[in-house]
Amino acid sequence: MIRYSLICERDHEFDGWFSSSEGYEAQAAAGEVAxxxxxxxxxxxxxxxxxxxxxxxxxxxxxTANEMAERMSMxxxxxxxxxxxxxxxxxxAFAEEAxxxxxxxxxHRDIYGEATLDEAxxxxxxxxxxxxxxxxxxxxxx
Ligand SMILES: [Zn+2]
Numbered sequence: 001m002i003r004y005s006l007i008c009e010r011d012h013e014f015d016g017w018f019s020s021s022e023g024y025e026a027q028a029a030a031g032e033v034a035x036x037x038x039x040x041x042x043x044x045x046x047x048x049x050x051x052x053x054x055x056x057x058x059x060x061x062x063x064t065a066n067e068m069a070e071r072m073s074m075x076x077x078x079x080x081x082x083x084x085x086x087x088x089x090x091x092x093a094f095a096e097e098a099x100x101x102x103x104x105x106x107x108h109r110d111i112y113g114e115a116t117l118d119e120a121x122x123x124x125x126x127x128x129x130x131x132x133x134x135x136x137x138x139x140x141x142x
Contacts (some may be wrong), residue, residue, distance in 0.1 A: 004064065007046040046106035087112045095119035121125040 004024055007013050012035050018024040024045075027033050031041040087110040090097040094113030100106045102123075112133060115123070123130050 005046040006033065006035075006043045008038060008040040009042040010035070012037040013046055014094075027032075081110060083112050086110060089113055095123055097114050097124055098128050098130060099126065102126065 001014065001017050002024070004016050004018060005013060006016050014036050016024070016033055018027065024033070025112060028043060030040075033043050034041045035043060090111045090113040092114055094111065094115045097106070097111055097113070098115075101108055115130070118128055120132070
């Protein structure tokens with residue numbers, strides 16, 4: 001048996017049970033499916049958008065919000081590891097150091113460190129490539 005939510009030409013919604021989708025089609029075509037409120041046989045299947053959508057999202061993605069958050073933090077950790085292994089930590093001297101590299105006053109290398117929003121804005125205005133890191137560095141400079 002299969003249950004359909006049906007709707008008649010006057011927008012009356014009702015449920016109907018059928019042996020199969022073909023069974024529904026055959027009965028509807030023969031005028032055997034009538035609206036219980038007005039008796040109209042001009043009925044069609046109602047779209048159950050919210051229910052359908054929920055079912056689809058759950059089944060097709062297979063990913064919960066928690067899993068997504070976990071994956072995100074894994075990516076953050078990988079990014080931090082990459083930065084820490086490949087870039088020099090310059091701490092608060094970031095803006096100064098980035099500028100020196102930009103103007104060729106010191107050897108070119110990738111650095112990371114801390115900068116204030118104002119410092120970052122000034123660097124960008126000077127054409128220095130900077131990117132915000134969505135993480136806090138763990139390594140400390142003493
Ligand atoms: Zn009706």
